[in-house]
Amino acid sequence: METATLTPLGLKTFVPRPDKAPPLVASGIIGWMRINLFNTSFNSVLTVLALAFLCKVLPPLVSWAFLDASWLTPSPEHEGACWAFIVNKFRVLMVGLYPGEQLWRPMAVAVIMGILSVVTVARKLSTRLLILLWYTLPVGLFFIINGGFGLPKVEQSLWGGLMLSMGLAVIGILLSLPFGILLALGRRSRLAVVRTLCTGIIECVRGVPLITILFMASVMLPIFLPQGVNINNLLRVQIGMILFSSAYIAEVVRGGLQAIPVGQFEAAGSLGLKPWQTTVFVVLPQALRHVVPSLIGRCVALFKDTSLVIIVGLLDFLGMVKASSQDPKWLGYDAEAYVFCAFVYWIICFSMSRYGQSIERRNQW
Amino acid sequence: MVMEKTMGNTPVIEITDLNKWYGNFHVLKNINLRVYSGEVIVICGPSGSGKSTLIRCINRIEEHQAGTIRVKGMELTNRMKNIAGIRREVGMVFQQFDLFPHLTILENLTLAPCWVRKMSKKKAESLAMEHLDRVQLRDQALKYPGQLSGGQQQRVAIARALCMNPEILLFDEPTSALDPEMIKEVLDVIQQLAGEGITMICVTHEMGFARKVADRVIFMDTGEIVEENDPETFFTHPQWDRTEAFLSQIL
Ligand SMILES: Nc1ncnc2c1ncn2[C@@H]1O[C@H](COP(=O)(O)OP(=O)(O)OP(=O)(O)O)[C@@H](O)[C@H]1O
Ligand SMILES: [Mg+2]
DSSP states (O other), X not given: OOSOOBOTTSOBOOOOOOOOOOOGGGSHHHHHHHHHTSSXXXXXXXXXXXXXXXXXXHHHHHIIIIITOBOSSOOTTOSSOBTHHHHHHHHHHHHBTOOGGGTXXXXXXXXXXXXXXXXXXXXXXXXXXXXXXXXXHHHHHHHHHHOBTXXXXXXXXXXXXXXXXXXXXXXXXXXXXXXXXXXHHHHTOSSHHHHHHHHHHHHHXXXXXXXXXXXXXXXXXXXXXXXXXXXXXXXXXXXXXXXXXXXXXXXXXXXXXXXXXXXXXXXXXXXXXXXXHIIIIIIHHHHHHHTHHHHHHHHHHHHHHGGGGGGGTOXXXXXXXXXXXXXXXXXXXXXXXXXXXXXXXXXXXXXXXXXXXXXXXXXXX | OHHHHHTTOXXXXXXXXXXXXXXXXXXXXXXXXXXXXXXXXXXXXXXXXXXXXHHHHHTTSSOOSEEEEEETTEEOOSOHHHHHHHHHHEEEEOTTOOOOTTSOHHHHHHHHHHHTSOOOHHHHHHHHHHHHHHTTOGGGTTSOGXXXXXXHHHHHHHHHHHHTOXXXXXXXXXXXXXXXXXXXXXXXXXXXXXXXXOEEEEEOOOHHHHHHHOSEEEEEETTEEEEEEOHHHHHHSOSSHHHHHHHHHHO
């Protein structure tokens, strides 16, 4: 507006300034690096140090894991990793001592669970149907692994490896979610007995390490149970894990419940909805959505916690990794064993947390 | 006007010697109020005078400790059956709208008809669309509350209450949380409902609205009903100094 020409009526004519390109530094890779890596001198020093560290660590790691690695045949004198160890031990790592001629059973279960997971992530089915599937399919799959209905029984002492970890985790998550929600609701109940009971369970369980609960489930429970009642070790451990996880989920859900404004209860009440209807249709859906990140966090934690069952003598994935690395015929491959173990855990946990993030993004109503 | 509606009828709401305390704090003192079918009552009064508490007692969002409240002859007691019965007759619209944010507008409207009135989903939806038409929001049915303006949300809240087909509607400062340009659209809807014969009790500070729509205006202070009159007399010749002082402040 620097040069103002006058119209016949004596008004100044407004001429907008032409657009200019943005300053060069703000765009492109260089611009990005300037803004994100070198915006202050302190940040520049950190960037350089981090680069130096990566230069020192990455090349040997890459050459150990990939370049110098031997993949299919063991070669003890070799410099790099010997993945042949993993290839050789793959079956025990996955299914433990599950009999070889019955291997199709865990495979079928893995395929079915894989499809169910993909369908869930891709949201090809309605939420209601998905929930129904998640709570019915695993029952059938249990019998495929266990035997029954014409299939020969496979002793539970033979189960192990990733199959056992996944089984404990999936059943644990599926059952501790509803129990956790019930405990959380019970803790806010108007009935003093229910409230005290739920608070008591939650606080007792949270005050004890999981290992202790597993020990108690495995060692002490049989002492207390009446004569003749015999619950097998795996089931006891599973119950212990569900109990532990439920208490934590209850606290997460309680946080979500507290975030619901009283107006929601009043509005629902004034419409004539009964308390249980208010809880199921108005309060819980909102509360759960508030806590999706922490709930996914609990699920990831539960999956990782399954590795503790090793202390009561069950050989889950980590247990099998440990056992395999001590095989006298295959000594000296601990590094490979644990790197592989960490990698598998990471893939599974990372997938879960990515799925959690996708739920969060979708839920911004 | 007042005479027409009260003559010969039994009141739909009958509040007798109502008292309520929060701890030691006496919020409602000896409230007596009769509301007749089709009447529009406006309650005003300074902040903290117990207006909200009074109308919230009528559908048992708050519990009273002494006195009786009868709605269409049913007494409000702790019996779940009576409370449920009264809540079927009484709808409520709140200052903060209190829509269910995780449900679409349509689902907000059909939830209670489906579960409380046991209507089929299809029937509830056509009923909901009818009431959305009434508040001119048919085109918003599939949105979520967060995507609507305050005025639109409040109109949805009114439609939600209407879907339960209540005989009585309670409004607690329905326009206090709204920007000035949206107040009118909500008041217009309420006025239209008043014309259709729904019994209403409305807590509001919109005195222009009270003058136009109310059959009776009630002034409350410190938990008591101080004055109760037809709007014309109420605004031009208040009987009490307290009313006069209040009116001179807000008019
Ligand atoms: N849950 C409660 N516990 C204790 N005191 C309360 C509670 N709710 C309200 N009160 C008190 O009761 C009195 C009346 O409250 P009420 O909400 O009915 O006032 P109001 O007339 O609606 O005021 P406003 O115009 O600000 O909405 C106020 O003094 C308030 O502080
Ligand atoms: Mg109020």
